Amino acid sequence: MSDEQRTIEVRIFRFNPCVDKESRHETYNVPYFEGYTVSNVLQYINEAYDGGLAHYLSCRRGICAECIVKVNGKVVLGCMEIVRGDITIEPVTPDRVIKDLLMSRSQDVD
Amino acid sequence: MLVTDVLIIGSEGAGARAAIAAHDAGADVLIVTKGRFGKSGATITGLADIDVDSHSAKEILKLPGNTNDSPEIFFEDILKEGKYLNNQKILEFHVAEAPLRVKEMMDWGMKVRALIHTPGHRYPRGVYSSGIDIMKTLVRQVRARKIKVLEDTMAVDLLLSADGIVNGALGLNLHNGTFIPLVAKATMIATGGGMMVYPIQTAPEDLTGDGQAIAYRAGAELIDMEMVQFHPCDLLYPPAWRGIGFPFTIGPSAGLDVWLLNKYGQRFMSKWDPERMEKTTRDILSIAIMTEVLEGRGSAYGGVYMSLAHLPHNLVDYFLEWFSQRGSVGPNWKYQGFNFSELMERVKKGYAMEVGPACHFFMGGIRINEKCETSLPGLFAIGEVAGGTHGANRLSGNACTQILVQGARGGENAARYAARHEGHLDLDRSQIEKIEQRLLRYLKEDGGLRPIKARKELQKVAWEKAGIIREGSSLQAVLEWLGDFKMNSIPQLATGATERQYNREWMEAIQIESLVVILEAIAKSALLREESRGAHYRRDFKKMSNDWFRNIIVRNDHGEMIAHTRPIVMTRWKTEDGLL
Numbered sequence: 189m190s191d192e193q194r195t196i197e198v199r200i201f202r203f204n205p206c207v208d209k210e211s212r213h214e215t216y217n218v219p220y221f222e223g224y225t226v227s228n229v230l231q232y233i234n235e236a237y238d239g240g241l242a243h244y245l246s247c248r249r250g251i252c253a254e255c256i257v258k259v260n261g262k263v264v265l266g267c268m269e270i271v272r273g274d275i276t277i278e279p280v281t282p283d284r285v286i287k288d289l290l291m292s293r294s295q296d297v298d
Numbered sequence: 299m300l301v302t303d304v305l306i307i308g309s310e311g312a313g314a315r316a317a318i319a320a321h322d323a324g325a326d327v328l329i330v331t332k333g334r335f336g337k338s339g340a341t342i343t344g345l346a347d348i349d350v351d352s353h354s355a356k357e358i359l360k361l362p363g364n365t366n367d368s369p370e371i372f373f374e375d376i377l378k379e380g381k382y383l384n385n386q387k388i389l390e391f392h393v394a395e396a397p398l399r400v401k402e403m404m405d406w407g408m409k410v411r412a413l414i415h416t417p418g419h420r421y422p423r424g425v426y427s428s429g430i431d432i433m434k435t436l437v438r439q440v441r442a443r444k445i446k447v448l449e450d451t452m453a454v455d456l457l458l459s460a461d462g463i464v465n466g467a468l469g470l471n472l473h474n475g476t477f478i479p480l481v482a483k484a485t486m487i488a489t490g491g492g493m494m495v496y497p498i499q500t501a502p503e504d505l506t507g508d509g510q511a512i513a514y515r516a517g518a519e520l521i522d523m524e525m526v527q528f529h530p531c532d533l534l535y536p537p538a539w540r541g542i543g544f545p546f547t548i549g550p551s552a553g554l555d556v557w558l559l560n561k562y563g564q565r566f567m568s569k570w571d572p573e574r575m576e577k578t579t580r581d582i583l584s585i586a587i588m589t590e591v592l593e594g595r596g597s598a599y600g601g602v603y604m605s606l607a608h609l610p611h612n613l614v615d616y617f618l619e620w621f622s623q624r625g626s627v628g629p630n631w632k633y634q635g636f637n638f639s640e641l642m643e644r645v646k647k648g649y650a651m652e653v654g655p656a657c658h659f660f661m662g663g664i665r666i667n668e669k670c671e672t673s674l675p676g677l678f679a680i681g682e683v684a685g686g687t688h689g690a691n692r693l694s695g696n697a698c699t700q701i702l703v704q705g706a707r708g709g710e711n712a713a714r715y716a717a718r719h720e721g722h723l724d725l726d727r728s729q730i731e732k733i734e735q736r737l738l739r740y741l742k743e744d745g746g747l748r749p750i751k752a753r754k755e756l757q758k759v760a761w762e763k764a765g766i767i768r769e770g771s772s773l774q775a776v777l778e779w780l781g782d783f784k785m786n787s788i789p790q791l792a793t794g795a796t797e798r799q800y801n802r803e804w805m806e807a808i809q810i811e812s813l814v815v816i817l818e819a820i821a822k823s824a825l826l827r828e829e830s831r832g833a834h835y836r837r838d839f840k841k842m843s844n845d846w847f848r849n850i851i852v853r854n855d856h857g858e859m860i861a862h863t864r865p866i867v868m869t870r871w872k873t874e875d876g877l878l
Contacts, residue, residue: 244334
């Protein structure tokens with residue numbers, strides 16, 4: 189909590205195929221909290237800016253793996269990845285996007 | 299519109315097992331889940347011991363069980379832990395069918411690591427697997443049967459025929475925000491507990507009590523809703539670790555002799571259980587910690603401190619070596635998806651973890667009988683969403699047994715029911731329109747109350763006034779607060795973002811309706827029960843009372859929640875056995 193004044197820039201892939209012609213990136217300024225994960229940051233944006241920002245979150249402990257996203261180009265689990273500075277969050281497979289960071293499921297259920 | 303014989307709401311442990319049973323009994327089955335199959339709900343997060351009597355563990359499962367045990371002794375232990383509130387007809391088949399259900403899971407490929415002995419059991423009964431393994435096994439079986447699974451679709455209300463028979467549910471496709479009637483001859487709810495009514499919980503985000511709420515709104519009775527189990531020592535900070543039970547696992551559960559300290563450094567457990575101290579039962583630990591917090595002696599993040607500073611470093615290192623053979627904590631302090639080695643390095647240098655209780659399990663839920671039928675025709679409930687199995691407290695390992703046993707039995711009974719009934723394809727459009735209008739009104743741009751904020755408010759009230767420690771005045775205050783919340787806040791909910799496609803804030807708004815039902819049911823039931831029993835602790839009635847060998851029921855009477863008592867369902871054990 190010592191760094192409460194610091195903010196970070198979070199760039200997020202946004203795309204609602206029902207409304208948008210093409211995807212875009214939106215940038216949000218988010219206060220930096222020590223120990224926040226990518227999922228915590230997305231929840232913060234849901235609460236502070238846009239409740240419609242779509243992402244999946246269930247188990248919060250690295251088990252279900254459905255919160256998988258790309259952060260600064262690297263594939264990570266949103267609920268386990270600690271945020272340390274400015275980040276860009278994108279879907280792992282853009283052609284499977286239902287909305288924003290939410291992807292349809294792969295066929296491989298196991 | 300989709301039409302099926304058996305509609306199963308909830309896809310994880312209980313729902314998946316029920317789908318298999320209903321399919322094998324000849325029914326056409328549709329599973330609907332607001333999350334993703336095998337990837338949501340509570341089952342996958344379980345460390346997962348599955349209880350069977352130790353005799354059967356040895357004879358049927360070929361595990362190192364103890365043949366002095368029997369289903370009858372197992373039955374007694376469950377009843378003792380449940381403080382004799384359990385429905386004994388449910389328990390009869392619970393203990394009788396558990397070995398068959400576990401055997402079947404092992405035959406289907408579920409890995410078993412050990413047979414463990416947990417507190418409250420007279421013999422080792424916990425067939426130790428993992429939630430992930432349970433779900434992998436069930437998912438394979440469901441897929442092999444080609445059972446349809448509708449994911450990311452929330453059942454928002456039950457559909458009722460004109461004569462009050464449950465006729466399926468109205469689904470909300472979360473991807474595109476459209477409603478879809480799911481019409482069925484038999485409907486089964488398997489959505490788990492309502493742990494999200496509290497601000498800290500060991501459960502995933504999904505457990506918002508939707509199943510109890512849709513059943514209640516349709517007129518089904520809920521039972522034992524005052525009985526909520528808390529898990530005593532979970533991490534509080536940082537947010538990524540909130541509600542993770544690692545400290546309890548390595549400490550009070552069956553691990554190290556840790557010290558719990560308040561902000562003055564006092565080892566407060568001496569006031570509560572001077573003999574067992576931190577190794578006392580879960581409910582006493584939770585009550586003790588919460589008392590420190592509520593009386594202003596808590597830690598910075600609203601818990602207490604768990605210290606290992608009195609232990610030599612090499613002892614802690616060696617502990618990891620032998621304890622990790624049990625499987626729940628791996629090398630490098632790996633626990634679930636987490637690696638706690640950095641944390642443990644700090645702990646060894648004298649840093650105390652901040653820990654507190656988190657909501658863990660609902661003993662109460664939709665009232666069912668021994669056929670898993672609810673009080674509404676055409677509606678079944680199984681697993682944690684159903685009440686009556688555990689009474690006033692649950693033994694470790696019995697949740698997994700419950701999902702398998704009730705899944706199999708409930709699924710088969712639902713299929714039989716569906717075969718005997720015609721179903722009602724003539725949908726009541728006005729009923730559907732009313733539900734849709736109710737939910738669509740939350741999609742408002744500005745000016746109202748944001749659902750995420752409203753949920754946090756509700757959780758705070760639940761935690762402080764209807765959580766681990768309750769009293770008449772605090773429960774009255776909850777009911778008054780809820781009256782105002784329903785009247786003034788709910789109509790003002792406004793999502794901000796107004797699109798219908800996967801709108802998380804809209805989901806929050808819909809889930810708040812569920813949480814309101816859960817909190818009101820807890821508060822009404824807890825207020826009526828003027829005693830302390832099992833997980834239910836009243837500061838103004840600290841003793842268990844012989845007058846309270848009754849279950850508490852709540853039901854929807856024209857929009858008003860009514861609470862009343864009901865005699866306990868007994869078979870071989872009578873009230874006298876549980877008298878003080």
